[in-house]
Amino acid sequence: MKPPDFDYVAPTSVDDAIKALGSDAEAKVLAGGQSLIPLLAFRLAGPSLLVDLARVDGLDHITDEGDRLVIGAMTRQRRAERDPVVAERCPLLVESLRHVGHPQIRSRGTIGGSVAHADPAAELPAVVLALGGRVHVTGHSGDRTIEAEDLFQGFLSTSIEDGEILTAVEVPASGPRTGWSVVEIARRPGDYALCGALCQLQLDDAGAVVDAHLALIGVGDRPMRAHAVEAAVLGGASPVEAATLAPDGLSPGSDVHASSDYRLHLATVTSRRALTQALESAA
Amino acid sequence: MTTHDITVEVNGVAYDRTVPPRLLLSDFLRHELHLTGTHVGCEHGVCGACTVQLDGDGVRSCLLFAVQVDGCAIKTVEGLASGPELHPLQAAFSGAHALQCGFCTPGFLMAIDSMLDELSAMNEAEIREALSGNICRCTGYQGIVEAVQATVAGDKHDGR
Numbered sequence: 001m002k003p004p005d006f007d008y009v010a011p012t013s014v015d016d017a018i019k020a021l022g023s024d025a026e027a028k029v030l031a032g033g034q035s036l037i038p039l040l041a042f043r044l045a046g047p048s049l050l051v052d053l054a055r056v057d058g059l060d061h062i063t064d065e066g067d068r069l070v071i072g073a074m075t076r077q078r079r080a081e082r083d084p085v086v087a088e089r090c091p092l093l094v095e096s097l098r099h100v101g102h103p104q105i106r107s108r109g110t111i112g113g114s115v116a117h118a119d120p121a122a123e124l125p126a127v128v129l130a131l132g133g134r135v136h137v138t139g140h141s142g143d144r145t146i147e148a149e150d151l152f153q154g155f156l157s158t159s160i161e162d163g164e165i166l167t168a169v170e171v172p173a174s175g176p177r178t179g180w181s182v183v184e185i186a187r188r189p190g191d192y193a194l195c196g197a198l199c200q201l202q203l204d205d206a207g208a209v210v211d212a213h214l215a216l217i218g219v220g221d222r223p224m225r226a227h228a229v230e231a232a233v234l235g236g237a238s239p240v241e242a243a244t245l246a247p248d249g250l251s252p253g254s255d256v257h258a259s260s261d262y263r264l265h266l267a268t269v270t271s272r273r274a275l276t277q278a279l280e281s282a283a
Numbered sequence: 284m285t286t287h288d289i290t291v292e293v294n295g296v297a298y299d300r301t302v303p304p305r306l307l308l309s310d311f312l313r314h315e316l317h318l319t320g321t322h323v324g325c326e327h328g329v330c331g332a333c334t335v336q337l338d339g340d341g342v343r344s345c346l347l348f349a350v351q352v353d354g355c356a357i358k359t360v361e362g363l364a365s366g367p368e369l370h371p372l373q374a375a376f377s378g379a380h381a382l383q384c385g386f387c388t389p390g391f392l393m394a395i396d397s398m399l400d401e402l403s404a405m406n407e408a409e410i411r412e413a414l415s416g417n418i419c420r421c422t423g424y425q426g427i428v429e430a431v432q433a434t435v436a437g438d439k440h441d442g443r
């Protein structure tokens with residue numbers, strides 16, 4: 001359970017971090033280490049160099065940009081969870097963070113690290129996907145922005161290239177009469193969920209749903225946005241009716257924790273509960 | 284591999300050491316500083332036995348490299364009591380029979396101590412959830428929850 005040998009640098013600027021990453025084909029970014037260090041302990045990763053971003057200037061911030069909320073990659077999850085600006089601008093993110101591991105994991109784990117790690121059962125990638133957010137990355141060839149729908153490429157895999165660093169995560173700020181909910185089925189609190197649904201709905205003055213976001217976790221090799229359910233809700237379907245569409249297009253794997261069929265069943269159950277709760281909290 | 288010089292304050296004492304990057308903070312505390320109160324259970328982040336405080340926050344010392352905490356302040360279970368006087372949380376653990384073998388206890392103490400403010404506003408179910416990152420094989424958690432409730436309520440235990 002001891003990590004293999006590696007070299008370590010802790011640069012203080014993004015430029016130096018990119019240079020360090022470019023200096024070694026087997027280099028890897030170290031953020032909070034809450035996923036990477038277990039991978040090292042199990043010898044599932046063997047980088048020759050770790051580039052620690054903890055001392056890099058400018059990556060730890062929460063910025064309210066009016067219609068958008070921008071969070072620096074190295075912002076600790078525990079800070080974001082307790083931040084009043086995040087609570088006001090993106091309550092779904094706060095609710096989701098409470099489901100990420102335990103407080104001691106969130107003290108170290110970062111917003112950017114969770115999104116870059118792209119675990120299919122992780123909450124934060126699903127929030128960014130559900131809300132139609134994007135990430136900012138930078139590398140040798142400059143800065144670019146990747147839309148959430150193009151970011152998640154498969155199991156623990158994103159379109160962030162080797163040598164690039166995720167610098168910030170951006171989500172649209174929530175409007176008035178917005179409700180949200182995170183419903184998960186997990187063996188123990190804090191465990192990665194067998195299946196979960198993350199939902200945000202917005203109502204107009206007459207109480208009709210005018211904006212619907214739903215993403216599912218634990219049902220594929222990446223977080224999945226439930227477009228069919230969203231369309232049904234926007235068309236006036238009840239949570240019960242709409243949730244029956246949740247398994248559309250999903251083919252989750254079976255493992256020791258849950259069979260594929262059970263996960264599909266949970267997709268309906270968690271979607272129904274999340275839609276119902278989000279509607280109630282928006283009303 | 285290259286080693287790194289670090290300065291770390293542990294329980295108020297500054298230590299200068301030279302460490303290889305792969306040295307876990309848990310091993311640094313136990314093997315370099317001989318502070319063996321910090322226990323190592325799973326060594327991959329799931330049991331909580333190795334919890335210490337880093338600049339006041341509860342963290343897993345098995346999910347941190349010593350080199351990452353250069354310039355930081357660490358508090359371990361050895362830093363909780365003042366001399367022979369138990370910390371109120373330790374006294375409450377003793378009073379509520381919140382430990383049997385004691386293997387998990389240092390992790391619980393350091394996790395709980397880092398969250399006392401939040402725990403004081405929680406009901407029993409919320410306390411259980413807040414403590415879910417620490418695993419105890421012996422007690423069934425009842426005594427641990429009672430010890431937390433006694434501590435945040437300011438109840439004095441006789442430490443029997």
Ligand SMILES: Cc1cc2nc3c(=O)[nH]c(=O)nc-3n(C[C@H](O)[C@H](O)[C@H](O)COP(=O)(O)OP(=O)(O)OC[C@H]3O[C@@H](n4cnc5c(N)ncnc54)[C@H](O)[C@@H]3O)c2cc1C
Nearest residue numbers: 031032033034035036101109110113114116122123166328
């Ligand atoms: C016991 C336990 C339970 C957990 N439960 C959950 C859970 O329920 N839900 C959940 O979502 N997560 C869970 N986690 C994982 C936790 O949320 C991690 O914090 C998170 O997945 C990774 O964030 P990190 O900052 O620790 O990244 P690291 O572990 O440092 O890095 C993870 C990966 O992302 C890359 N990376 C990190 N930052 C960047 C960046 N800025 N640019 C480019 N690449 C980058 C790294 O190179 C590495 O490959 C759990 C972890 C543990 C130990």
Ligand code: FES
Nearest residue numbers: 324325326331345
């Ligand atoms: S030894 Fe660190 S969490 Fe188990």
Ligand code: FES
Nearest residue numbers: 383385419420421
């Ligand atoms: S007292 Fe034995 S593991 Fe908790």
